[in-house]
Amino acid sequence: MSLKHAFVALILSAFSACAISCGGNSDGRPRTQAQLMQFIRFNDSIITVNADAAEMCDSMMAAAPDSLTYYEYYILKGRHLLQTDNPDSAVRMARRTRAFARRRQPTKRTLALEALANSTEAGYCHLLRLDAAKAIALNTAAFEQIMSSDLIYYSPEMAANLADAYIAADDLPSGAKWYRKALLLVDSLNLPEWKNTTLYMGLGQIYTTMQDYETARLYYEKSEELFDQMKPNMQSYFLNNFGNYFYYRHDYSSALKMFRRLQAHLKDTGAENTYDMYLCSVNMADIFLSLGMADSAECYVNKAAGYFEKNNVQAGVYYANTIKIGIALKRRDFASVRRILGSERSEVPYVQSLKNIRSGYLQEYFVQTGDFKSAYRNLKDNLAQNDSLEHNRTHMRASEIMLRFTEDTLKLHHQLEINKKDVQVSKSRAAITISTSITLSMAVLIVCGFIVSRKRKIQTRMEMLTLKLNNTRQRISPHFVSNVLNARIGSADNNDPDTLMRLARLIRANLDMTAKPCVTLKEELDFITDYIKLEKILVGEDFDCCISAPDKETLESVHIPAMFIQILVENAIKHGIKNNPGRKRLDVEIECTSAGTTIAVTDNGPGFNITRNGNNRSKNGLRIINHTIAIVNQENKGAEKMTFSIGNVGDADGRPHGCRAVISIPRNIKFI
Numbered sequence: 001m002s003l004k005h006a007f008v009a010l011i012l013s014a015f016s017a018c019a020i021s022c023g024g025n026s027d028g029r030p031r032t033q034a035q036l037m038q039f040i041r042f043n044d045s046i047i048t049v050n051a052d053a054a055e056m057c058d059s060m061m062a063a064a065p066d067s068l069t070y071y072e073y074y075i076l077k078g079r080h081l082l083q084t085d086n087p088d089s090a091v092r093m094a095r096r097t098r099a100f101a102r103r104r105q106p107t108k109r110t111l112a113l114e115a116l117a118n119s120t121e122a123g124y125c126h127l128l129r130l131d132a133a134k135a136i137a138l139n140t141a142a143f144e145q146i147m148s149s150d151l152i153y154y155s156p157e158m159a160a161n162l163a164d165a166y167i168a169a170d171d172l173p174s175g176a177k178w179y180r181k182a183l184l185l186v187d188s189l190n191l192p193e194w195k196n197t198t199l200y201m202g203l204g205q206i207y208t209t210m211q212d213y214e215t216a217r218l219y220y221e222k223s224e225e226l227f228d229q230m231k232p233n234m235q236s237y238f239l240n241n242f243g244n245y246f247y248y249r250h251d252y253s254s255a256l257k258m259f260r261r262l263q264a265h266l267k268d269t270g271a272e273n274t275y276d277m278y279l280c281s282v283n284m285a286d287i288f289l290s291l292g293m294a295d296s297a298e299c300y301v302n303k304a305a306g307y308f309e310k311n312n313v314q315a316g317v318y319y320a321n322t323i324k325i326g327i328a329l330k331r332r333d334f335a336s337v338r339r340i341l342g343s344e345r346s347e348v349p350y351v352q353s354l355k356n357i358r359s360g361y362l363q364e365y366f367v368q369t370g371d372f373k374s375a376y377r378n379l380k381d382n383l384a385q386n387d388s389l390e391h392n393r394t395h396m397r398a399s400e401i402m403l404r405f406t407e408d409t410l411k412l413h414h415q416l417e418i419n420k421k422d423v424q425v426s427k428s429r430a431a432i433t434i435s436t437s438i439t440l441s442m443a444v445l446i447v448c449g450f451i452v453s454r455k456r457k458i459q460t461r462m463e464m465l466t467l468k469l470n471n472t473r474q475r476i477s478p479h480f481v482s483n484v485l486n487a488r489i490g491s492a493d494n495n496d497p498d499t500l501m502r503l504a505r506l507i508r509a510n511l512d513m514t515a516k517p518c519v520t521l522k523e524e525l526d527f528i529t530d531y532i533k534l535e536k537i538l539v540g541e542d543f544d545c546c547i548s549a550p551d552k553e554t555l556e557s558v559h560i561p562a563m564f565i566q567i568l569v570e571n572a573i574k575h576g577i578k579n580n581p582g583r584k585r586l587d588v589e590i591e592c593t594s595a596g597t598t599i600a601v602t603d604n605g606p607g608f609n610i611t612r613n614g615n616n617r618s619k620n621g622l623r624i625i626n627h628t629i630a631i632v633n634q635e636n637k638g639a640e641k642m643t644f645s646i647g648n649v650g651d652a653d654g655r656p657h658g659c660r661a662v663i664s665i666p667r668n669i670k671f672i
Contacts, residue, residue, distance in 0.1 A: 043076055143161075167205060204216045236276050520557070521558045524564070
């Protein structure tokens with residue numbers, strides 16, 4: 001007998017002996033603490049001894065003293081099969097278990113059984129990306145049931161599963177909420193520290209999606225410190241998510257190392273023919289394609305495509321076909337692209353990240369084949385689909401600030417409760433009790449007034465911040481996009497693909513920048529340079545622009561609020577020089593000193609008159625700047641404040657012949 005099989009036999013004999021010594025539960029009475037710990041240990045064991053898990057479950061089912069115990073180990077076998085190449089069996093077992101549990105009188109044990117069944121079917125929907133809404137509903141039911149059962153030990157995992165389901169549906173705020181609830185449950189139930197590892201991973205995934213890579217990296221590093229304490233399936237989950245982190249940062253070499261590490265781990269744990277391995281293969285194909293290694297990409301994507309088609313994993317088929325399209329484009333094999341697109345089903349997976357990858361390759365395909373109208377529709381559709389994700393990012397930022405405020409408020413309430421306890425202890429001294437009660441009552445009134453006032457201020461700031469983000473997100477006018485595309489599509493020449501791609505990059509940069517409270521001067525100037533080149537198409541060749549700025553190193557070290565310069569430049573072009581006869585000129589001057597940064601935008605138009613300017617878009621732009629400056633200055637209590645001024649430039653006779661807008665940003669000012 002091999003050492004591994006001897007270990008399995010030892011575990012089986014130990015659990016069987018425990019079941020006999022505990023007397024069983026032939027009438028379905030509540031489990032004793034010993035029986036409960038036996039069940040938990042067994043569940044952990046079948047995950048560790050992966051290859052023999054089904055055999056171990058069968059042995060425990062054969063020794064079960066009653067039907068309830070039988071189904072408890074029956075569903076554990078289903079949860080194990082969910083991680084193998086036979087996940088469909090897990091769903092059938094989950095539904096059969098749920099039907100059994102519902103036929104019995106509700107108890108803590110039957111609620112736990114039904115929770116495990118719902119969690120298993122939800123895991124199937126989530127794993128194969130079949131039905132996001134159903135996964136959320138099943139996980140919600142599982143969490144509510146486990147909280148009322150005798151297996152509350154697993155409540156953090158159920159909360160984390162629900163968080164994963166929300167993230168898969170692109171609902172980041174709800175996902176973050178449930179991961180934090182899971183962290184709170186781990187702390188409240190005094191569970192071991194390693195229980196937090198999957199929760200840190202989930203938060204890392206959320207912050208990666210939000211493009212807050214520094215925070216995401218912190219959570220992944222926390223998880224990696226406890227890597228050896230994780231179960232094998234959680235180790236796979238960590239390596240996959242960490243690999244995706246590097247992929248979205250465009251660090252493809254690090255991403256490839258992480259997925260190779262995942263590939264080796266899956267082989268070592270006997271999971272070579274599972275969904276995780278084929279997902280790893282298609283991820284590696286994507287990375288190889290990004291590195292320009294089309295042959296390697298083709299080898300790996302072909303491994304995964306067959307599995308996804310066989311098991312009807314539509315998201316997997318869609319992802320694999322996307323990589324095949326990318327490979328065909330590398331080889332300029334447009335016929336293969338058309339064949340792949342024509343062979344697909346009409347339904348599209350709900351995973352927005354996969355749609356974004358596909359959209360990028362389709363954009364390249366339409367441009368290379370000269371189909372600019374389809375390129376425009378694809379770009380427009382992708383922007384519309386990403387709108388909800390951008391809303392999530394905006395909502396998530398506001399939720400983060402409100403969460404910090406809520407945590408401070410809870411701490412204050414906790415401190416007030418401690419004070420009340422102290423007052424009750426000192427009631428024996430009448431005089432001191434009276435004076436202390438009056439003092440504390442006044443303090444409570446003052447503190448409550450302070451809390452209400454502060455909460456109102458925070459809410460007002462959040463409304464202003466949301467207004468700024470939502471308005472700024474639309475700084476690229478749809479009329480401007482339409483004008484550029486219509487002008488180019490109507491008179492196509494060899495330069496049009498560059499113009500179209502520049503517009504696509506500009507819009508993508510706009511979406512990326514508006515998800516951040518501040519950007520570097522270099523990012524802002526790169527955006528402005530592309531923006532002015534496109535505006536020149538509409539303004540005409542008699543438009544001159546001069547940008548005076550420090551060296552690249554200085555530009556990369558200085559931060560400013562996102563889109564500030566773009567707002568001033570757009571207003572100067574649209575209301576200053578666009579319809580002005582004669583030679584048109586725009587000057588952007590940036591000066592960086594030890595005291596701070598000064599940004600000046602000057603045009604040679606008719607001058608500025610806000611009462612005469614009826615364009616709401618212009619007023620909104622200036623309002624965004626003023627509101628943002630007001631928020632930032634309020635958060636910086638010192639003497640250093642941001643300033644903004646706008647006025648006319650006069651000639652020798654005092655008549656306006658231009659407008660000059662100036663923003664001054666102190667060196668050490670802090671942004672929200």
